[in-house]
Amino acid sequence: MKNIILIILIASFAGFTSCDDFLKEDPKGLISDSYAKTEEGVESLVLSLYQRNRYLAERLVRFADCGTDLTTYATNGVGWPYEEAMIYNDPLLVSNRWNSQYWKYLYNALNIANTGVLYIQETSISNEKKKEKLISEAHAMRAFYLFMIVETWGPASHYAETPSQTVITEGYQPGIAKFYERILSDLEIAGKSLDTPKNTQFGRMNAGVVKALKMRVLMALAAYNEDILGQVGYTKQKCYEETVTLCNSIINDYGYKLLDRYASVFDVNNQINDEIIWSIQYSGDLKYNGMETNEDANHLHRYFIGWYNKSAKNTNENIDGLWSHSIVYGREFRCIMPTYYYLSCFNKYDKRRAESLQTVWCRIPDNWNNQPIYTDTLLIRALDPVTPGYIADYNAKGVIVDEITDLYDTVTGVPTINGRSCHHSLTKFLDPSRDEAKREEGFKDVILMRMGEVYLTLAEAYVRTNQLEKAAETITTLRKRALTDGHEDELKVTVSDMNMAFILEEGARELGCELNRWYMLKRSGMMIDWIKERNPDITLIKSHHIYRPIPQDALYEVTNLDVFKQNEGYN
Numbered sequence: 001m002k003n004i005i006l007i008i009l010i011a012s013f014a015g016f017t018s019c020d021d022f023l024k025e026d027p028k029g030l031i032s033d034s035y036a037k038t039e040e041g042v043e044s045l046v047l048s049l050y051q052r053n054r055y056l057a058e059r060l061v062r063f064a065d066c067g068t069d070l071t072t073y074a075t076n077g078v079g080w081p082y083e084e085a086m087i088y089n090d091p092l093l094v095s096n097r098w099n100s101q102y103w104k105y106l107y108n109a110l111n112i113a114n115t116g117v118l119y120i121q122e123t124s125i126s127n128e129k130k131k132e133k134l135i136s137e138a139h140a141m142r143a144f145y146l147f148m149i150v151e152t153w154g155p156a157s158h159y160a161e162t163p164s165q166t167v168i169t170e171g172y173q174p175g176i177a178k179f180y181e182r183i184l185s186d187l188e189i190a191g192k193s194l195d196t197p198k199n200t201q202f203g204r205m206n207a208g209v210v211k212a213l214k215m216r217v218l219m220a221l222a223a224y225n226e227d228i229l230g231q232v233g234y235t236k237q238k239c240y241e242e243t244v245t246l247c248n249s250i251i252n253d254y255g256y257k258l259l260d261r262y263a264s265v266f267d268v269n270n271q272i273n274d275e276i277i278w279s280i281q282y283s284g285d286l287k288y289n290g291m292e293t294n295e296d297a298n299h300l301h302r303y304f305i306g307w308y309n310k311s312a313k314n315t316n317e318n319i320d321g322l323w324s325h326s327i328v329y330g331r332e333f334r335c336i337m338p339t340y341y342y343l344s345c346f347n348k349y350d351k352r353r354a355e356s357l358q359t360v361w362c363r364i365p366d367n368w369n370n371q372p373i374y375t376d377t378l379l380i381r382a383l384d385p386v387t388p389g390y391i392a393d394y395n396a397k398g399v400i401v402d403e404i405t406d407l408y409d410t411v412t413g414v415p416t417i418n419g420r421s422c423h424h425s426l427t428k429f430l431d432p433s434r435d436e437a438k439r440e441e442g443f444k445d446v447i448l449m450r451m452g453e454v455y456l457t458l459a460e461a462y463v464r465t466n467q468l469e470k471a472a473e474t475i476t477t478l479r480k481r482a483l484t485d486g487h488e489d490e491l492k493v494t495v496s497d498m499n500m501a502f503i504l505e506e507g508a509r510e511l512g513c514e515l516n517r518w519y520m521l522k523r524s525g526m527m528i529d530w531i532k533e534r535n536p537d538i539t540l541i542k543s544h545h546i547y548r549p550i551p552q553d554a555l556y557e558v559t560n561l562d563v564f565k566q567n568e569g570y571n
Contacts, residue, residue, distance in 0.1 A: 140190035154547035171564030177231035544569025
């Protein structure tokens with residue numbers, strides 16, 4: 001069962017707390033030092049990190065999906081932290097409370113991981129193999145947090161590899177290379193004793209996750225200059241060559257595979273499947289699912305949902321038979337919407353388009369908690385231009401059609417006023433396992449790494465090393481499940497297609513809005529111009545925005561500002 005880890009760790013985690021100062025961390029909280037250094041205590045400490053990851057998704061949606069080519073702010077995103085993370089207005093970025101929470105979350109988790117690395121070594125554990133596994137888990141989790149920190153805040157990142165139980169006010173910025181040295185060392189340790197995916201609890205660190213994480217790490221490292229690479233003992237070529245080896249091992253050695261149907265990867269009834277490498281787990285039991293604090297619940301199901309009980313042609317009138325919320329179609333929040341560019345990335349014969357974006361809504365009888373009647377369509381929201389005859393035919397059947405031009409200016413790509421409310425819904429995070437339409441706490445797991453990313457990364461590494469034929473073969477394999485019978489040639493790729501622009505666009509089609517887009521664009525070296533050219537709502541982005549700013553409230557706590565500096569470009 002997917003919740004086996006959650007049930008074990010919730011009780012043991014209750015005392016692990018943190019405060020709001022710069023880096024005021026108490027990794028043990030109310031748990032005594034004597035307990036923390038017992039076999040049960042150190043295992044509880046390691047398990048607590050998985051529970052803390054449930055706080056991660058809420059931050060990632062803002063800083064990995066917002067401010068990219070694929071998403072923009074919907075009506076309710078204006079004035080919220082969504083817009084603040086999207087438009088690159090420096091004062092809003094620096095003072096954004098979610099930037100502050102992201103910083104505090106990652107450093108709190110890092111401190112717990114640092115504590116785990118130290119305490120496991122000092123603790124007597126009955127089974128040596130178990131001890132080695134716990135050590136490997138702690139190192140793997142520390143590598144993950146260090147990686148997220150340095151890729152987000154870059155050279156301004158504070159570095160720590162020893163635990164602290166007191167307020168830290170002295171920042172330490174040794175540079176990017178120091179982070180990568182530790183990350184790669186941790187991953188090497190982690191790779192020695194972890195189980196294969198088939199021999200461990202689903203959602204827990206294993207050999208496959210470590211290789212997938214190292215795949216991301218090496219691709220990100222390759223984006224830095226030769227000086228940084230040299231300090232870490234790498235070259236760009238070595239990063240890419242090792243990535244190719246890692247990707248092929250993940251594909252061939254662990255039983256992972258691409259599912260035959262793209263939508264099946266995100267099916268709430270299929271949360272343990274062969275494509276998922278690592279996911280954040282949530283519980284159907286509200287007692288263990290953020291019901292009391294609402295902080296660690298999964299809310300991703302609501303952010304990408306627009307009005308579907310209204311038409312973009314007439315937002316003053318409700319559509320009879322459709323509701324503002326539903327269990328199946330989602331709880332509308334109108335915060336984040338797809339850009340016109342994102343919609344335009346897909347060929348209409350690419351099955352991933354219809355399996356990522358909702359275009360049809362059917363009658364929900366009596367009340368919003370009921371299931372739709374799938375033979376009774378009430379609203380179509382087109383992805384392509386349609387003819388007047390198409391609209392007239394559907395209108396005669398009582399079906400409203402929102403044209404793409406009702407939602408966007410298709411020349412500039414700017415959403416219309418009504419389009420910012422009546423936008424297409426992203427279906428990847430929909431959670432019909434919720435028990436009522438207005439339920440904000442979601443039960444569905446959040447996928448962090450899956451095989452689609454591995455194939456795409458392998459293709460990118462082949463492009464980077466000029467192995468274009470192998471890159472085309474990899475994309476061809478990835479696209480097999482996206483083919484529409486009779487239209488296979490529409491998705492055919494050739495060697496001449498293989499370049500970084502294609503990789504980024506295929507990344508949009510395969511991995512769009514899966515909590516990693518900003519980081520993928522960042523490592524490409526093309527992020528600034530790429531976003532400027534494809535997201536008309538983003539006009540303020542500049543070269544320094546490849547890093548997020550240290551939050552202002554964190555800087556208020558620092559006592560050595562003579563040497564501890566904000567990222568360049570931010571005032």
